[in-house]
Amino acid sequence: MSSVIPSLGESEYRFACLVWASEPVASGELVKLAARELGWKKSTSYTVLKNLIAKGVLENRDSQVTSLIKQQQVQQAESSAVVDRTFEGSLPRFVAAFLGERSLTPQEAAQLRELIKNYEEGAK
Amino acid sequence: MTHLLEIIFFLSLKGSIAALGVWLVCGLLHRLHAPRQLCRILWLAVLIRMVCPVGIPVSLPQASPAPLQEVVHWEETALSEEAVFSVQPDTPVSSSVPSLGTQLLVLGWCAGAAGLMLHALTSSRKLKKQVALAYRTQEGFYTGEGVTTPFVLGTFAPKIYLPGGLDPRQREGILLHEQTHIRQLDHFFKPFCYLVVCLHWFNPLAWLAYRQFSLESEAACDEAVAARLEPSLRKDYCQSLVDFALSPSLTLQPLALGQSNAKARVTAILGYKKPAVWALVLSLALALGMGLACFAQPVEGQSLPSKASVPETAREEASVFSLPVEEYNYVSCRFGSNPDNFSYHKGIDLAADQGTPVLAAASGVVTTAQNHWSYGNYVIVDHGNGLTTLYAHLDTLTVEEGETVTAAQQLGTVGRTGNVTGNCLHFEVRENGTVTDPETYLNLES
Numbered sequence: 389m390s391s392v393i394p395s396l397g398e399s400e401y402r403f404a405c406l407v408w409a410s411e412p413v414a415s416g417e418l419v420k421l422a423a424r425e426l427g428w429k430k431s432t433s434y435t436v437l438k439n440l441i442a443k444g445v446l447e448n449r450d451s452q453v454t455s456l457i458k459q460q461q462v463q464q465a466e467s468s469a470v471v472d473r474t475f476e477g478s479l480p481r482f483v484a485a486f487l488g489e490r491s492l493t494p495q496e497a498a499q500l501r502e503l504i505k506n507y508e509e510g511a512k
Numbered sequence: 513m514t515h516l517l518e519i520i521f522f523l524s525l526k527g528s529i530a531a532l533g534v535w536l537v538c539g540l541l542h543r544l545h546a547p548r549q550l551c552r553i554l555w556l557a558v559l560i561r562m563v564c565p566v567g568i569p570v571s572l573p574q575a576s577p578a579p580l581q582e583v584v585h586w587e588e589t590a591l592s593e594e595a596v597f598s599v600q601p602d603t604p605v606s607s608s609v610p611s612l613g614t615q616l617l618v619l620g621w622c623a624g625a626a627g628l629m630l631h632a633l634t635s636s637r638k639l640k641k642q643v644a645l646a647y648r649t650q651e652g653f654y655t656g657e658g659v660t661t662p663f664v665l666g667t668f669a670p671k672i673y674l675p676g677g678l679d680p681r682q683r684e685g686i687l688l689h690e691q692t693h694i695r696q697l698d699h700f701f702k703p704f705c706y707l708v709v710c711l712h713w714f715n716p717l718a719w720l721a722y723r724q725f726s727l728e729s730e731a732a733c734d735e736a737v738a739a740r741l742e743p744s745l746r747k748d749y750c751q752s753l754v755d756f757a758l759s760p761s762l763t764l765q766p767l768a769l770g771q772s773n774a775k776a777r778v779t780a781i782l783g784y785k786k787p788a789v790w791a792l793v794l795s796l797a798l799a800l801g802m803g804l805a806c807f808a809q810p811v812e813g814q815s816l817p818s819k820a821s822v823p824e825t826a827r828e829e830a831s832v833f834s835l836p837v838e839e840y841n842y843v844s845c846r847f848g849s850n851p852d853n854f855s856y857h858k859g860i861d862l863a864a865d866q867g868t869p870v871l872a873a874a875s876g877v878v879t880t881a882q883n884h885w886s887y888g889n890y891v892i893v894d895h896g897n898g899l900t901t902l903y904a905h906l907d908t909l910t911v912e913e914g915e916t917v918t919a920a921q922q923l924g925t926v927g928r929t930g931n932v933t934g935n936c937l938h939f940e941v942r943e944n945g946t947v948t949d950p951e952t953y954l955n956l957e958s
Contacts, residue, residue, distance in 0.1 A: 398647075398656045398657050427647060
């Protein structure tokens with residue numbers, strides 16, 4: 389499972405989100421869900437489903453769709469890819485760029501402090 | 513097919529006159545800072561005029577005393593001549609089938625129109641494919657892969673597409689802009705206007721009207737945004753216009769409602785003020801007047817019967833025809849050019865009550881008795897020696913093709929079929945295919 393996590397397009401990610409939220413889900417049900425949530429036609433949904441199965445993200449067994457790769461794994465892979473590619477692996481530079489001219493609310497700052505503390509302890 | 517082309521040419525001419533008028537009036541409206549919506553509607557009117565064969569009859573000021581009956585004439589243009597006379601089988605008239613020139617003309621027109629329609633269909637299909645994976649957000653618009661600029665797509669079920677990663681401050685204005693497009697039914701009118709241009713592709717004024725309609729539509733949406741958005745957000749909206757003008761755009765034209773022409777639009781938005789009441793009233797009056805004028809159908813002045821100014825010699829030379837309508841009320845239009853509506857009249861119009869008998873001017877053979885879009889029910893009689901007469905706008909026909917008729921035999925009754933707005937007989941005389949003033953052959957003293 390530690391193999392390479394495939395990168396997902398924006399639409400693929402949205403579609404996969406539907407599966408993560410309600411798996412296991414019948415493929416017919418999934419198509420209805422996509423029509424309601426994403427405004428997609430049946431053919432569009434099946435195309436994207438096929439692509440995601442080919443990438444090894446989803447699995448369709450007996451018309452039941454389940455995920456092989458979890459949302460968190462994809463998010464992790466995506467964000468480290470951005471940090472690696474655009475910020476040469478530097479997390480602080482990424483955070484600085486993300487914040488830009490924006491300032492943190494006290495609440496957000498507290499959450500971040502808590503997060504950092506947890507990871508420091510985990511490293512010990 | 514030739515008939516269709518004739519109608520298109522005819523409408524193109526009418527539409528061009530309307531386009532020139534609207535161009536002038538829109539210049540004035542811009543000076544008055546009138547709502548751009550007015551200009552948009554005027555340009556739309558021009559394009560509708562180009563496919564709408566009926567107009568509002570307007571009598572010209574020099575019309576002489578109390579008209580007995582309104583007779584408007586859609587001049588039988590020089591174009592229809594060939595079409596009508598080409599269908600008769602054995603007359604001495606020059607061509608019996610549409611000439612090669614005409615055929616090429618029709619072919620060229622078809623190719624142009626079809627090519628343009630195909631272009632629109634393929635580019636809109638391409639765009640649809642490009643944004644097929646876009647997904648609907650909770651706010652109701654679509655975003656995602658392939659969407660790089662904001663636009664509206666879909667004629668019957670329009671969807672708004674906005675690119676991802678927009679600043680929420682920018683997004684509000686853009687969304688409002690696209691929603692206004694849908695509210696003013698641009699997703700429907702724009703393809704309609706494009707279709708009109710496809711039919712009139714040979715006419716540069718049709719392209720002008722289409723371009724102006726598109727620009728004014730954008731301007732009208734921008735105005736709606738400027739009027740509703742608080743001034744602090746206007747700057748953000750302008751910034752997004754500039755951003756999208758700089759970014760490589762999709763193949764939006766011709767059918768998607770994209771954005772363009774950033775500089776003029778930014779200036780217009782930043783300088784937007786509510787127009788003064790007097791300017792608004794004046795603009796409304798101007799636009800209303802021009803809108804009606806677009807559909808005006810010039811009515812020929814009613815000239816009461818007067819003595820024909822035909823040289824005596826000419827009349828003596830020719831064999832005198834008997835009157836095709838004995839009980840006509842007056843001559844509503846004479847032969848020759850008519851400066852009132854830029855037309856050349858190929859015959860003489862005798863206004864008479866509906867049902868009045870129409871008589872053969874001389875003996876001969878009926879070569880044509882059928883219907884034509886402009887002439888209505890009409891009859892052509894061949895008198896031999898290269899002389900033919902034509903009787904148009906008849907209510908009913910009482911002869912058939914191939915029938916031999918004697919002088920003053922009834923051919924039908926006076927009516928208002930074809931392009932005419934009153935009961936009258938349109939009478940033409942041709943010598944070896946060339947139209948001649950019928951008054952040379954008629955005794956119109958009364």
